[in-house]
Amino acid sequence: MRLYEDIDFTTLTWVKPELDETLRQARIALESFVEDPGDVSQMRYCATYLHQVHGTLRMVELYGAAMVAEEMEQLARKLAEPGEDDRDEAYAVLMRGIVQLPDYLERLQGGHRDIPIVLLPLLNELCEARGEKGLGESALFSPDL
Numbered sequence: 001m002r003l004y005e006d007i008d009f010t011t012l013t014w015v016k017p018e019l020d021e022t023l024r025q026a027r028i029a030l031e032s033f034v035e036d037p038g039d040v041s042q043m044r045y046c047a048t049y050l051h052q053v054h055g056t057l058r059m060v061e062l063y064g065a066a067m068v069a070e071e072m073e074q075l076a077r078k079l080a081e082p083g084e085d086d087r088d089e090a091y092a093v094l095m096r097g098i099v100q101l102p103d104y105l106e107r108l109q110g111g112h113r114d115i116p117i118v119l120l121p122l123l124n125e126l127c128e129a130r131g132e133k134g135l136g137e138s139a140l141f142s143p144d145l
Contacts, residue, residue: 047076064116071126
C-alpha cells in the first residue's frame with residue numbers, strides 16, 4: 001500500500017493558509033465564548049467560521065474533512081442555544097476538532113493519501129457531543145471504482 005497518491009493538491013495549497021486563519025478565528029471565538037458564555041455572538045461567529053471552512057473543503061473535494069467541519073459547525077450552533085447540559089465536554093471536543101483538522105490537511109498537503117476513515121473517531125465524538133448517534137465506517141467509505 002502506497003502512502004502517497006498521485007493526486008494534485010495544488011488547490012489545497014492555495015486555500016490552506018486561509019483555512020488555517022479561519023480555523024484560528026474559530027478557535028479564538030470559541031475561547032471567548034468559554035470565558036464569557038453570556039456572549040452568544042462569539043459562538044455564532046465560531047459557527048460562521050466553521051461554515052466557511054466546510055464550504056472551502058467541499059469546493060476542493062476533501063469530503064471527509066468537510067464532514068468534520070460540518071459536524072463542528074452543527075455543534076457550535078447547538079452550543080449557541082441555551083440549555084445545553086454537558087458544555088465542558090462539548091467545548092473540548094469542538095476545540096479538538098479545530099486543532100486536529102489543520103494537522104490532517106497538513107498531511108495531505110505533504111503528499112499523504114486522503115484517508116477520511118482516520119477522521120471517524122473525531123466525527124463520532126462531535127456527533128455524540130450533539131446527542132446524535134455516531135457514524136459507521138461506511139459513512140466515509142467511497143471506493144475509487
